Amino acid sequence: MKKYTIGEIAKKYDVSTDTLRYYDKEGLLPFVKKDKANRRYFLESDFQYLDTILCLKRAGVEVKQIALFISLCLQGDCTLESRYDFIKQQEKELEAKIARLSESLDYLRWKKWYYAEANKAKTEEIFFEDGTTQVDSKFYEEYLKNK
Template identity: 55%
Template sequence: MKNYSIGEIAQKYQLSVATLRYYDEKGLLPFVKRNEYGQRIFTADDLGYLEVIACLKKSAIPLKDIKVFMQWCIQGDSTLPKRYEFMVSQEEILEQKINVLQANLEFLRWKKWYYAQAKTAGSEKMFFKTGTTQVDSKWRQKYLLEASENSSK
């Protein structure tokens, strides 16, 4: 079975060696062995664990939670229900974050359209309700209609 150095793993997962050492110090890599010189040695079996850690980290899951999850993985089949529930709850959290980000993206696209129109007109006053600086909702509706028509093409 092939062994990998910490440098090879860092390159493969686009992490710094310092980050991997930090993860190990924090208990996220309980599976990692050391050679006779004290150097961390990763095996092909470890790659699956590292892939899970990378995904969980990119999903903004706190390191302390990843540590617990990795400990469950090492403990084996008796922790399968806990690991399943962890993934279910993290999926729900990530879906909520995605929904918030999607809503933010949609709002930013509306504002981009708004400013493009105002820039072309040389003023945003055309969007305001008479006598105010409040944007008339008809403009948002116009944008949504145009966006809907463009997405169906």
């Protein structure tokens, strides 16, 4: 069975070796073995755990929670329900985060349109309610219709 060095894994997963060492120190990599020279090595069977760890990290899950989840995985079938509940909760939290990010992206797109139009007119006063610096809501409604 092929052994992969920490450098090979770092390259494969586009993370730094320092990140992998940190994950090991924090208990995320209890499956990692060490050779006689005390160098970490990984096996192909470790890839499923690495995929999971990096997915959870990208999703914003805290390192301590990921370590707990990996610990549950290594305990076998007796933790299947706990692992399911954990993943279900992470899915719910990520969906909420995506919804918030989507709202932010929509707002940024509105502002991009707003500034593009203001640049064409050489002023943003075209959007203001008469005598104010308040943007007239009809422009946002117009933007929504045309997006």
